[in-house]
Amino acid sequence: MDILTWTYLLVGLSFILYIGIAIWTRAGSTQEFYVAGGGVSPLANGMATAADWMSAASFISMAGLISFSGYDGSVYLMGWTGGYVLLALLLAPYLRKFGKFTVPDFVGDRYYSNKARVVAVICALFISFTYVAGQMRGVGIVFSRYLEIPIEWGVVIGMCIVFFYAVLGGMKGITYTQVAQFCVLIFAYMVPAIFISMQLTGNPVPQLGLGGEVADGTPLLAKLDGVLADLGFAEYTSGRKGMGDMLAITLALMVGTAGLPHVIVRFFTVPRVKDARLSAGYALFFIAILYTTAPAVAAFGIYNAINSTSEKNISELPNWVQNWQKTNLIAVDDKNGDGKIQYVADPARNELTIDKDIMVLAGPEIANLPNWVVGLIAAGAMAAALSTAAGLLLVISTSVSRDLVKTFNPEISEKTELRIARFAAAGAVIFAGYFGVNPPGFVAEVVAFAFGLAAASFFPVIILGIFSTRINKEGAIAGMVTGLVFTIGYIVYFKFVNPVINTPDHWWFGVSPEGIGSVGMALNFVVCFVVSKFTPAPPQDVQDLIQNIRIPKGAGAAQDH
Amino acid sequence: MSAYWKKNLRTLLILLFVWFIVSFGFGIILVEPLNQFHFGGYPLGFWFAQQGSIYSFVLLIFIYVIRMNFLDREFDVNED
Numbered sequence: 001m002d003i004l005t006w007t008y009l010l011v012g013l014s015f016i017l018y019i020g021i022a023i024w025t026r027a028g029s030t031q032e033f034y035v036a037g038g039g040v041s042p043l044a045n046g047m048a049t050a051a052d053w054m055s056a057a058s059f060i061s062m063a064g065l066i067s068f069s070g071y072d073g074s075v076y077l078m079g080w081t082g083g084y085v086l087l088a089l090l091l092a093p094y095l096r097k098f099g100k101f102t103v104p105d106f107v108g109d110r111y112y113s114n115k116a117r118v119v120a121v122i123c124a125l126f127i128s129f130t131y132v133a134g135q136m137r138g139v140g141i142v143f144s145r146y147l148e149i150p151i152e153w154g155v156v157i158g159m160c161i162v163f164f165y166a167v168l169g170g171m172k173g174i175t176y177t178q179v180a181q182f183c184v185l186i187f188a189y190m191v192p193a194i195f196i197s198m199q200l201t202g203n204p205v206p207q208l209g210l211g212g213e214v215a216d217g218t219p220l221l222a223k224l225d226g227v228l229a230d231l232g233f234a235e236y237t238s239g240r241k242g243m244g245d246m247l248a249i250t251l252a253l254m255v256g257t258a259g260l261p262h263v264i265v266r267f268f269t270v271p272r273v274k275d276a277r278l279s280a281g282y283a284l285f286f287i288a289i290l291y292t293t294a295p296a297v298a299a300f301g302i303y304n305a306i307n308s309t310s311e312k313n314i315s316e317l318p319n320w321v322q323n324w325q326k327t328n329l330i331a332v333d334d335k336n337g338d339g340k341i342q343y344v345a346d347p348a349r350n351e352l353t354i355d356k357d358i359m360v361l362a363g364p365e366i367a368n369l370p371n372w373v374v375g376l377i378a379a380g381a382m383a384a385a386l387s388t389a390a391g392l393l394l395v396i397s398t399s400v401s402r403d404l405v406k407t408f409n410p411e412i413s414e415k416t417e418l419r420i421a422r423f424a425a426a427g428a429v430i431f432a433g434y435f436g437v438n439p440p441g442f443v444a445e446v447v448a449f450a451f452g453l454a455a456a457s458f459f460p461v462i463i464l465g466i467f468s469t470r471i472n473k474e475g476a477i478a479g480m481v482t483g484l485v486f487t488i489g490y491i492v493y494f495k496f497v498n499p500v501i502n503t504p505d506h507w508w509f510g511v512s513p514e515g516i517g518s519v520g521m522a523l524n525f526v527v528c529f530v531v532s533k534f535t536p537a538p539p540q541d542v543q544d545l546i547q548n549i550r551i552p553k554g555a556g557a558a559q560d561h
Numbered sequence: 562m563s564a565y566w567k568k569n570l571r572t573l574l575i576l577l578f579v580w581f582i583v584s585f586g587f588g589i590i591l592v593e594p595l596n597q598f599h600f601g602g603y604p605l606g607f608w609f610a611q612q613g614s615i616y617s618f619v620l621l622i623f624i625y626v627i628r629m630n631f632l633d634r635e636f637d638v639n640e641d
Contacts, residue, residue: 066611071592074610078584081615085580088622089573093629207612211601219602237596237607246589272640274630281622288615295611550566553638 006375007146014184014379015161018386021180022165022173030414033170033421034101034398040175040269046282048178049266051185051387053080053257053283054290055131056138059185059384064356066298067305070228070236073298075246079253081284081291086258086459088280092267094466096276097549101268102395103261103458104403110465111473112542114407119480121403123457124261128392128399130450131262132428135389136436139382145327145361146378155436158386163429166390166397167422174390175269181383186289188380192364192373193293196300199367206296214303224303231310232345236299242504248515255521256451259458262391265398273552301359304366309352310343317341320365329355329362389432397425449491452513456483456520464528469546475532483524490516565636572628576621583609583617 001009031037040048058080066073098106104124108117136155143154165173190206197209201220214220225235234240241249257263266283267276308318314334324330331353332341343352361381364373401421406412412420457480464471464479491513494502504510511519537543587595588610595606603612633639 071607071610074588074607077611078588078614081618082580082584085576085618085621089576089625208601210612211603211608213602221602221604221607237604239592243589247585250584250589274626274633274640277622277626277629281619281626284619284622288619292612292615547562550569551562551638552633552640554640 001371003371003374004146004148006372007378008375010372010375010379011147011382014180014383017180017184018161018165018177021177022169025169025173025176030402030418030421032172033418034394034402035265035268036170036172036175038269039271042270042275042279043282044175044179045266045270045275045279047182047286048175048269049263049279049283050286051178051182051383052266052391053263053287053388054185054384055388056135056142056381056385058290058294059189059381060138060142060357060360063294063297063301064359066295067302067359068356069240070234071239072241072246073295075241075249075253077291077295079250080257081287082250083254083257084280084284084287086254087263087267088277088284090463090466091258091264092276092280093273093552094549095264095462096267096270097273097552098545099268101265102398102403103264103462104399106465107458107461107476108403108407110542110545111461111476112539113473113477116461116473116477116480117403117407119477119484120458121399123453123480123484124395124399124403127260127450127454128262128395129428129431132389132392132396132432133435135385135392136432138385139389140436142378142381142385146375152437155433158382158389158436159429159433162386162389162393163426166393166429167425170421171265171269171394174394177390178387181387182286185380185383185387186286188376188383189290189293189297189360191376192367192369193297193300195369195373196304196363196367197296200300200303206293206300210296210299220299220303224299227303227306231306231343236302242510244510245504245507245512245515248511248518250515252455252515252517252521253451255455255459256517257454259454259462260450261399261454261458262388262395265395266391297363298359301363301366305354305358306343308366309341311340314339314341318366320362323365324358324362329358393425393428393432396428397421400424449488452487452491452517452520453484455517456487456524460521460524460528464525466546466549469543470537471528471532472535472538474535475528475530478531479524479528482527483520486523487517487520490520562636562638565632565638568632569629572625572632576625579617580621584614588614 062076065076095106100106104117104120107120108114136158139158140151140154143149143157144151165177193206194204197206198204200214201209201212203209203212210220212220214223221237225237228236270276270279309321314332321330333351335349335351341351342349344350361377364377398421401417401424405420406417461476461480494513587606592606592610596604598605600608
């Protein structure tokens with residue numbers, strides 16, 4: 001069978017699976033819609049969290065990003081995994097004990113203030129919308145490249161699928177489809193990686209293959225350093241970014257990860273506090289499978305790509321170059337007219353431009369793997385994009401129905417609340433779909449926003465809310481607002497207002513907009529402390545609440561107001 | 562209960578110290594000196610940045626789970 005048939009078959013089968021699960025796990029109550037009834041096992045929650053977290057960007061773009069940045073790409077690997085340690089140790093068990101449905105719920109109750117709750121809702125909505133638009137775009141791209149239908153139709157089909165199971169099933173439907181999506185996406189990522197590792201290094205484990213030797217006996221990484229140096233590029237294993245910036249970006253990504261509302265809410269779905277701790281461990285274990293494979297895929301990809309094109313005759317290029325030239329992900333321009341490709345660092349002489357997404361999307365073709373493996377990549381990328389989109393849509397609908405409507409109209413019935421939640425989810429799907437079809441030019445830029453904002457707004461007030469009994473509502477609101485305004489201001493200035501001077505010489509303390517969330521977070525902490533010191537302590541019932549969430553006993557199921 | 566909380570904080574501090582050392586320490590600050598050593602075909606600092614830190618993170622969470630389950634039983638704040 002050819003690639004297109006395999007792709008239709010595998011993507012089609014995976015969709016039938018997701019829809020089947022959605023019908024089987026329909027939500028009947030708000031508790032099932034918001035937190036899956038609180039009865040999810042830690043192992044299932046771990047897989048669901050992993051699928052929720054690993055987005056189209058992790059699946060399609062991360063390996064390619066590392067291919068072209070080498071050691072500097074480590075910020076993503078450490079940043080997007082290290083946050084789970086913070087989540088498991090500092091947040092998840094206590095938020096589970098607190099036992100409500102959302103992050104703004106916690107902020108509002110702990111800081112006994114609806115103002116604080118509204119600030120938290122705005123952050124949650126902003127972060128989630130930014131993210132979900134990118135996912136829909138990912139769905140559209142996969143459809144158009146593999147199934148050869150226009151991007152618009154790809155987005156519409158993706159919207160219908162997500163709409164179906166997020167709106168119908170709520171958290172319950174999402175959780176069990178995410179378990180299936182995790183299995184699909186990890187299988188799709190590992191199979192080509194194992195094949196390629198075997199071919200290049202003779203070792204079937206990609207994590208070991210990356211430290212292995214190529215056919216002539218030199219270590220792969222040393223060989224790659226040499227090849228890149230010959231072409232004028234920096235060595236693969238050494239860095240170009242400043243150390244301060246590396247530290248700041250890694251910290252911002254870690255803390256941002258721990259503060260993302262769609263990740264935090266997953267820990268409300270397990271029955272007990274100890275299950276929340278354990279499922280954070282499972283989640284990171286499942287994420288680590290992909291995240292320790294990605295650097296291997298990255299190095300194998302760039303090594304294979306250079307070997308199969310550099311100094312080769314343009315008339316004799318491998319098939320994958322022609323296939324992907326159609327999508328503009330790869331471009332050949334014989335500048336010196338010698339009929340051969342020169343891939344070099346100097347932009348004036350370079351004749352080959354490769355998009356980072358090629359490393360995963362075309363990986364199986366570059367390595368001449370069977371057609372069904374190519375089809376598998378499409379199904380995996382869809383699983384990654386859909387699972388993350390669904391998790392985000394749920395946060396959006398919950399924020400609207402519960403944190404906004406219910407807070408200010410506490411008398412509405414559960415049935416009405418559920419209907420509002422479903423309407424909000426439907427609205428969010430359409431909104432996200434619109435931006436998937438007409439992506440604003442700045443999708444890539446705003447990702448820095450999402451992490452920076454989560455780091456600078458949520459993380460400090462949640463941590464302090466658990467570990468300090470003295471921080472009060474004045475401190476929390478002032479801290480969140482300071483962190484937010486500072487971080488937004490810095491990013492907007494360097495990314496939109498004055499992008500020309502977005503260079504290390506102009507950055508404050510050498511920190512790039514990607515890493516500024518760490519500084520925003522530090523400011524938030526400081527302001528929180530200082531303002532709280534000069535304003536009255538929280539009332540006694542809040543102090544009792546804090547003492548209560550520190551102890552696992554008596555968690556019970558997640559409660560309504 | 563303050564004894565339980567103190568032991569919990571101690572556990573957190575130790576684990577977060579290791580968390581900091583394997584990622585920010587070995588993976589970024591000390592990466593150059595560590596790259597003088599090799600681990601298979603990996604320069605050691607590079608290995609920590611792209612592999613070792615992630616394995617350590619997973620281990621840290623499971624150590625935390627075991628330790629806290631033990632503390633919960635010791636202070637009888639365990640759930641059924």
